[in-house]
């Protein structure tokens with residue numbers, strides 16, 4: 346795959362991307378495979394994971410599905426056991442799985458409207474999962490003194506967004522976790538960074554109400570939402586050797602969105 350073996354950024358690298366059955370994770374899976382990686386496609390939805398594996402294989406790449414709910418520490422432990430049995434090691438982990446809302450609602454959910462479950466599910470899906478997967482990956486990466494971990498933050502975690510305080514807390518938590526772990530493991534040869542995308546066209550943002558979309562576009566100096574490829578390119582950089590001097594950084598492809 347790729348144009349030439351010389352230019353592939355992830356040749357023979359073993360990669361696990363969580364939530365890769367859709368949107369940004371899918372785009373990363375396709376790009377990383379084109380760049381020579383063998384890709385573990387995690388998703389909680391079996392069909393989504395399998396569909397992306399099939400897409401990668403049809404394009405000539407190597408991929409396998411790993412169906413697991415990454416908010417469960419037992420499921421993550423089992424996924425890593427299966428992953429390591431299949432691929433032997435892990436070079437790159439992308440903690441990307443996520444949800445935009447905890448229940449169907451066309452109403453804006455203020456903080457007083459959030460149930461305990463809305464809070465727990467959001468934190469578990471993003472923050473607990475990032476911790477569980479990072480913990481397992483480091484058990485392999487630290488002893489072999491190499492590896493890259495890329496965490497999916499958001500402008501929700503850097504600038505903040507109204508009416509999604511659980512989501513913003515989870516994303517800010519991921520960014521703090523990224524900075525700490527990055528400092529801890531840098532001397533072991535493991536590179537840890539985060540991405541903080543602005544609003545990107547994916548199945549997650551598709552249900553946004555027209556007024557919400559207009560508000561997003563009005564607050565984005567480029568005047569439009571981003572494409573999954575904009576985020577996959579940032580992930581590829583952080584996953585590759587090009588980022589070998591990047592420690593605990595947050596890259597924010599966001600069309601110019603600034604702190605509100």
Ligand SMILES: NC(=O)c1ccc[n+]([C@@H]2O[C@H](COP(=O)([O-])OP(=O)(O)OC[C@H]3O[C@@H](n4cnc5c(N)ncnc54)[C@H](O)[C@@H]3O)[C@@H](O)[C@H]2O)c1
Pocket residue numbers: 363364365366367368369370387388389390393413414415416441442443444445470497498499500541542543544545546547548549550
């Ligand atoms: N789209 C955006 O504008 C945007 C902006 C900033 C950050 N993000 C973040 O990027 C990540 C990907 O978002 P997306 O837009 O591609 O969304 P998406 O809904 O298209 O894809 C997310 C995938 O994660 C999977 N998933 C959800 N919970 C899971 C779990 N517990 N275990 C395993 N898989 C699970 C879903 O099944 C889905 O396939 C998320 O963390 C999201 O918060 C998205």
